[in-house]
Amino acid sequence: MSQATFYHAGCTVCVDAEQMILNYLDKAKTTTEIVHLGTDPNRITEAEKLGVESVPALVIDGNVYHINFGASLKDVKG
Amino acid sequence: MSQATFYHAGCTVCVDAEQMILNYLDKAKTTTEIVHLGTDPNRITEAEKLGVESVPALVIDGNVYHINFGASLKDVKG
Numbered sequence: 001m002s003q004a005t006f007y008h009a010g011c012t013v014c015v016d017a018e019q020m021i022l023n024y025l026d027k028a029k030t031t032t033e034i035v036h037l038g039t040d041p042n043r044i045t046e047a048e049k050l051g052v053e054s055v056p057a058l059v060i061d062g063n064v065y066h067i068n069f070g071a072s073l074k075d076v077k078g
Numbered sequence: 079m080s081q082a083t084f085y086h087a088g089c090t091v092c093v094d095a096e097q098m099i100l101n102y103l104d105k106a107k108t109t110t111e112i113v114h115l116g117t118d119p120n121r122i123t124e125a126e127k128l129g130v131e132s133v134p135a136l137v138i139d140g141n142v143y144h145i146n147f148g149a150s151l152k153d154v155k156g
Binding site: 027063069 | 080082094095098101102103104105106107108138141142143144145146147
């Protein structure tokens with residue numbers, strides 16, 4: 001079972017990507033955690049270390065997939 | 079069953095994203111077609127109409143998800 005983490009910040013682009021992830025990612029193969037960096041800012045450093053540059057982003061097995069562009073991590077940090 | 083189309087152009091970023099799509103997209107919910115726009119350039123117009131701006135990109139139910147950035151569609155057209 002792979003660990004998938006979806007980082008977002010509540011933006012429209014993020015919500016749209018989140019629906020796709022929740023609908024179509026194979027639940028038999030992955031456990032998906034949804035992390036809202038706006039309400040959970042203490043996870044921002046972790047996201048940065050993983051290589052997340054913007055949200056929404058999906059991290060699976062250490063690989064980062066930026067899905068469209070909602071906001072840069074810099075802007076999420078404010 | 080949803081139709082998913084993954085457009086790419088053979089680049090390293092594309093191949094990496096393709097592996098993730100093939101591994102983790104739920105095959106019980108989607109039928110996935112892989113389209114290589116480099117070897118199948120007659121599909122470029124279709125991709126453009128769907129809203130694909132760069133590859134790799136995944137289109138599900140009419141929604142376009144650009145996954146990281148490999149090349150712009152303009153560059154793929156050459």
